[in-house]
Amino acid sequence: MKFVDEFRDPQKARILLQEIEGLVKRIPICLDRPIWIMEVCGGHTHTIFRYGLNKMLPKEVEFIHGPGCPVCVLPRGRVDDCIALAERAEVIMTTFGDAMRVTGSKKNLLQAKAEGADVRMVYSPLDALNLARVNPDREVVFFGLGFETTMPSTALTILQAKQEGIKNFSIFCNHITIIPTIKAILDSPDLQLDGFLGPGHVSMVIGTKPYSFIADYYRRPITIAGFEPLDILQSVWMVLKQLAEGRCEVENQYTRIVPPDGNTQSLEAIQEVFELREFFEWRGLGSIDHSGVRVREEFSAFDAERKFPLPNLKIADPTSCQCGEVLKGVIKPSQCKVFGTACTPQNPLGALMVSTEGACAAYYNYGWIPEEDLHPARSPV
Amino acid sequence: MCLGIPGQIVEISNVEHKLAIVNVGGVRREVNIACIVDKEHSPGSCVGDWVLIHVGFAMSRIDEKEAKRTIELLTEMGEVQTEIQAMRQSNTS
Numbered sequence: 001m002k003f004v005d006e007f008r009d010p011q012k013a014r015i016l017l018q019e020i021e022g023l024v025k026r027i028p029i030c031l032d033r034p035i036w037i038m039e040v041c042g043g044h045t046h047t048i049f050r051y052g053l054n055k056m057l058p059k060e061v062e063f064i065h066g067p068g069c070p071v072c073v074l075p076r077g078r079v080d081d082c083i084a085l086a087e088r089a090e091v092i093m094t095t096f097g098d099a100m101r102v103t104g105s106k107k108n109l110l111q112a113k114a115e116g117a118d119v120r121m122v123y124s125p126l127d128a129l130n131l132a133r134v135n136p137d138r139e140v141v142f143f144g145l146g147f148e149t150t151m152p153s154t155a156l157t158i159l160q161a162k163q164e165g166i167k168n169f170s171i172f173c174n175h176i177t178i179i180p181t182i183k184a185i186l187d188s189p190d191l192q193l194d195g196f197l198g199p200g201h202v203s204m205v206i207g208t209k210p211y212s213f214i215a216d217y218y219r220r221p222i223t224i225a226g227f228e229p230l231d232i233l234q235s236v237w238m239v240l241k242q243l244a245e246g247r248c249e250v251e252n253q254y255t256r257i258v259p260p261d262g263n264t265q266s267l268e269a270i271q272e273v274f275e276l277r278e279f280f281e282w283r284g285l286g287s288i289d290h291s292g293v294r295v296r297e298e299f300s301a302f303d304a305e306r307k308f309p310l311p312n313l314k315i316a317d318p319t320s321c322q323c324g325e326v327l328k329g330v331i332k333p334s335q336c337k338v339f340g341t342a343c344t345p346q347n348p349l350g351a352l353m354v355s356t357e358g359a360c361a362a363y364y365n366y367g368w369i370p371e372e373d374l375h376p377a378r379s380p381v
Numbered sequence: 382m383c384l385g386i387p388g389q390i391v392e393i394s395n396v397e398h399k400l401a402i403v404n405v406g407g408v409r410r411e412v413n414i415a416c417i418v419d420k421e422h423s424p425g426s427c428v429g430d431w432v433l434i435h436v437g438f439a440m441s442r443i444d445e446k447e448a449k450r451t452i453e454l455l456t457e458m459g460e461v462q463t464e465i466q467a468m469r470q471s472n473t474s
Contacts, residue, residue, distance in 0.1 A: 008450070043383040050458055068383070096436070097467055123464075123471035124437025126413060146436075149383055153438040156415055160398060201383055204433075204441050227384055228454055257433065257441050265416045266440065357383060 004056065007229055016233045021058055023237065026244040029194060030060040036192065037061065037239055038329065040182060041199035042069030042357025043227050049366035051229040053236075061236065064329030065359035066185070067285060068199055070146045070176060071098045072351040072358040073327070075281045076315040078174055079104030084311050085141055085172060085304060086117040092135060093119045094128035095143035098355045101348065105315045109143075125157040125171075132161070132169035141304045145174040149201040151293070152266035155273035158295070158302045170304040173295055176280060178202050179210050180291040186218045191328045195239040197232065198224035200254045205270075207262030208252050215248040226254040273299055283317055283351045284324030321350035326359055333363040340364060385435040386455060386464045387448035390414070393424045401427060403434060406452065406461055410468050414439045 007013040029035050039045055045065045048054055054063055067073050083104055086093035093109065100109040100121060113119040118138075122128050125142050132140035144154040154171055161169045178199060185191060198211055203224045214222045221242035225235035235253040242249060252258055273296060280292025295303035317323065321343070322336040333339055333352065343349035345361050352360035388403035388410075399415040401424070417432060417439050418424055431448040432439035443451070455461045 008454070041383060046384075046458070121467075121470060123467040124412075126411070126437045127471045146383075149385075149440075150436055152416060152440070153413070153436050156413055156438065160413075163398075199383075201385060201433075201435065201440070228451075256447060257443065263416055263440065265419065269415070 007051075009230060013230060013233060016230070016237050017056060020061070020233070020237050020240060023240040023244045024058050024060045027060075027240065029243070034060050034062040035194050035240070035243065036064050036329065037195045037197060037236060038064040038066045038185070038193050039197040039225070039232075040066035040068045040178070041197070041202070042072070042355065043200070044197055044225060044232060045069070045359055045362050046357050047227055047229055047232055049362040052366070053229060053232055057236065061240070064193060065326070065333075065362075067181060067282070067327045068147070068178075069352070069355050069357040069359075070150075070174075071102050071355040072323070073176070073282045073284065074099075074102055074145065074174060074351065075283045076104045076317065077281065077313050079108065080106070080315060081310045081312060082143055082172055083107065083109060083112045083117070085308055086112050086119050088139070088308065090139045091118065091308075092131055092138050092140045093117065093143060094122045094131060094140060095119070096123075096145075097121050099143055099145060102351055102354045103348070125154050126160075129157050129161055129166065129169055132166050136168060138168060139307075140169050142169070142171050143174070144171045145176075147176055147178050147199070147202045148205040148266075148270070149199075151175045151177075151274065152205060152263070152269050155269040158273050158299055159269060161302055162299065167301070170302045170307050171295060172304040173274075173293065175274065175293050176282075176291055177276070177293060178206070179213075180288055182211075182214065184285070184288045184291065185328070186214070186220070188328060190330060193220065193329075195220055195243060196222040197235050197239065198222050198250075200224060200226050200231075200257060203252075203254070203258045203262070205263050205266045208250050208258060208260050211250045215250050219248045221248050222250050224250070224252045224254050224258050226257065272296075281314065284321075284327045286324075318349060323350040323352050323360075326352055333360040336360070384455065384460055385433045385440065386461060387431055387443060387451050388412070388434050388439075389448070390427050390430050390432060390439070392428060396424050399424055401439070403432065403439070405434065405468065406465055408465050408468055410437075412437050412439050416440050417442055
């Protein structure tokens with residue numbers, strides 16, 4: 001248990017791990033198989049691997065890494081559309097660093113940039129708006145992506161652009177929404193989960209109440225978790241305690257950041273600017289109803305999808321990649337045929353290898369050979 | 382993108398547009414504070430507050446102790462360096 005010494009409060013970590021050992025013995029599921037807990041958020045995946053939490057926990061507890069890395073789940077067709085926009089002579093395409101490396105059917109934004117497209121990395125949509133101010137003769141497009149954590153920032157930037165009457169700024173909107181996604185996972189026939197760690201910063205925006213269907217309808221416990229290793233251990237303990245006591249509730253471990261009702265100002269901005277799409281395509285998961293948002297018609301001047309013609313082609317996922325099975329937890333990253341060979345963080349083939357929050361990149365970067373592979377794979381249920 | 386980074390509001394740069402200057406690990410940067418301004422918190426009253434910043438937007442008020450602990454942890458994970466580099470390299474002209 002040498003890793004525990006790295007914790008801010010090693011004593012507390014030891015006590016939690018002891019209590020977890022005790023709780024596991026009281027949960028009947030693990031007589032037959034491990035307890036499967038999905039961490040929905042890519043930030044949690046990163047912490048789990050960085051601190052080796054998966055190796056510290058008893059073998060009866062397994063993490064299933066959820067789809068919560070927005071860059072990783074962008075389908076190739078949307079990346080192609082983004083590249084087509086970027087290659088227009090009048091366009092300056094702006095995006096976060098991670099999004100530049102995710103590949104479409106032929107290339108990624110970095111390669112498009114090398115071939116002459118004007119693609120610029122920005123830290124914030126505010127910086128993209130500033131580029132529009134100082135380049136009035138160009139069209140600045142911001143590649144907007146992320147769950148509810150970043151959705152308010154895009155919405156507020158559009159509101160700001162409208163208020164200032166800026167005409168040469170628009171969003172290529174790929175924002176996705178968490179609740180329909182979790183619902184699709186729960187409805188998936190080849191996936192069985194016993195509980196969830198809920199995303200911390202998405203919940204800072206939407207609050208804890210939207211998750212109640214998970215407890216009430218699907219009868220699974222969920223704990224909204226912070227990002228420190230101790231937060232995650234404590235949240236796992238909370239989920240296991242619910243399982244041991246036969247309870248299914250929405251609990252909040254991350255109360256220091258997550259209020260029950262979320263952030264009112266953020267929710268109002270999202271509501272004003274965006275509306276649900278009927279469906280949105282995900283890499284590895286296919287189409288999920290109501291899982292994405294688009295810009296409302298009254299803001300159409302700021303919607304790149306309405307402003308410019310797009311190829312809008314549906315491109316199938318690469319055949320050699322098994323990102324979908326990894327996302328659903330059916331196989332572990334290291335069991336994918338191309339993991340670590342044709343697909344590495346330096347040359348990602350699948351989207352889960354692109355961002356540090358992707359399950360495959362986390363596996364690759366933080367030592368994936370040990371114990372896990374000695375345990376048998378999950379079989380579809 | 383998902384973890385965010387703590388910073389301290391040092392001045393209000395534009396009251397009407399709810400913009401403020403924050404100090405993030407020694408780097409000054411303008412952020413939008415619309416999500417943490419309400420009836421009880423006017424923009425002016427936010428100076429000195431510690432906030433959690435996601436892609437240039439202050440999304441939540443946090444206490445100073447929590448902010449410092451989070452910075453330590455994010456430094457350990459290499460995230461502070463990445464965020465600050467992204468802020469520095471952000472192409473705005």
